[in-house]
Amino acid sequence: MFDVLEELNEAQREAVIHDGGPLRVLAGAGTGKTTTLSARVAWLLAHGTAPERILLLTFTRRAARQMLHRTAALLARTDAEAQSAARVVGGTFHAVAHRTLRRHAPALGLAEGFSVLDPADAADVIDMVREEAGHATTTGRRFPRKALLADLYSRAVNTGRPISEVVADVAPWANDLAEPIGDICRGYVARKRAGSLVDFDDLLLLWRAAAADERLGPRLAGAYDHVLVDEYQDVNGLQVDVLRALRRDDRRITVVGDDAQAVYSFRAAEPRHILDFHLAFPGAHTVVLTANYRSTQPILDTANALGSEADEGFSAVLRAAKGASGERPKLVHCADEDSQCVHACEQILAHREEGIALRDQAVLVRAARHSNLLELELAARRIPYVKYGGLRFTEAAHVKDLLAAFRVADNAADVLAWFRVLQLLDGVGPVIARRALAALGLTGVDIAHAENGETMSRWPVAAAELPAACRPAAGALADAMAGREGEGVAAHAERLRAAMAPIVQRAYPDGAARLVDLEALVVAAAKVSRLSDVAADFALEPPRSTSDLAGPPSIDEDWLTISTVHSAKGLEWDVVHILHATDGMIPSDMSLSTPSGLEEERRVFYVGLTRARRSLLVYLPLRYHHRPHGRDDAHGWAQPSRFLTEKVRATFDDVHESFDILEAAGAGAAGDGLARLSETLESLWS
DNA sequence: TAATGGGGGTTTTTT
């Protein structure tokens, strides 16, 4: 009757049809986690649960989309209505928190147009507080910078530990500064409240507060019949609190995860939450998925060997459902980083010749910059790729400029957005911007509930602080900020764009080229109900890949994926190349100060290995140049990753650089240079 | 006071 179940194994089927209290699915890598969760949602829908009453929390919005897409496909094969999948409430904790807060802002004492700060914004607000406290300039003593301060603050909030402990943990060199750091945190919170600014942590804190609230809480909890959570090994205490509050009277919650893949402790995630699920949700039933449908057994042997050496050993040993056959993973020894790039490219092309398209291959790295050299090599060889993770947004500064204008229009108390917009004006720097903010009455902590109109009524005073030259542009902008009776969001956005366009164009050397992007924001504004939502959506779902920013290399062409291991979580490819299996890279030397840090690095490696379906190649450069761009040959010898123990190595076939490849690599530098020169000249001939 | 250029310190992973 429900033929979806036919294709599931017994354990998966048990999880899908489970009816009753809390359910925990422990699903090792490649054991059909997504399949099971999608099928469970389909099952619930087919058995009469209204889609709006299902909450599906995933790690990225992309994961939610993917899962609901599969749910729809499953439903299409039965008589059930496939479109209903689209109405399931899905997204990340933060995105769902945001939607909830928008709906209930007044009840929570929040301004309706509250602004969402992305991490860079949050750091900038902290920097304002830091500067005003004078720490930037006092006596040359090293003081934590904005990014570190933001990190310290966030950890304290997410773990509920005092700031002094967090400092001792993360930045022991600043131990004696715990007190001024605490003051900055206090100032940061005050500044946010005053400006109706909400950072990512606040989204969760406020959602928790709402869900625990006597009056609001029952309504929020009662809105869902079923709550399903993916990647549960990566939730933190705050998120568990939210779930408990949402399931105060109703015990129907399903969580799926794998403690062997917990890699987000820097975000205060703790795998103990999945291990101790039954403590938070008494009476929980557990289903364990062990059959691996993704990889060949030789690849799983490597992963199992690595897992067996973990401090506490991984609970599940992975077994390939496909049987024991398959090609053994390769450990590719390379002379240095340059030769690693050459080898990787040749392996990629060799697999492509064997019929494995570029889209079925991925290069994984621990840190985004580890692929920089490879990207040059790929570009030189005309191999198209899309990179996930580690994106820098500075190029998108103009986008944030217009978003700041949107934010001010909806929330005139948004000091940070004002500060940003004002400084774009010609002849306005931090000092004049601050004066203008003071004139607007935005400097104190007691500005909390000033009406937008009240703030804007002071605009003429603020304008008087600005240099005469920029007053026309500033005046036009202030006009555009004021909403008009009966005006739609899109129309208002368009007026703001028109006012900002000349300002943005002036502010950047390549200003004209940036104007196109601003129009995209106006289009986005047509789809939401208020201007600050555009900015919030951008903060919560920023471009995740180079293709999100620039469009895929070419729509119907084939391209390779480059990704950080973190961004590759939950994905799989036929062929996986892992670069830089050296100590200091994997494991990252940033994580070695604590034993748990090292264990997490092991899991990162494990996640990387288990992404591969058919072929796995791990690259091991033997030496690194001290000055990669210098002309000398100064270098140090690399230590193979400490995770490549005898036992792990025994599962690999070693591939050593053959002499001619070595020569090719050596000649490669000069040869490539010549090739590139020819290319450069080539443009002259047409 | 804003804009600009040189020097020194830092360098992970992401909602």
Add this chain to the structure above:
DNA sequence: ACCCCCATTA
């Protein structure tokens, strides 16, 4: 290689 700070100049 990049960001941040600081000194110099307009």
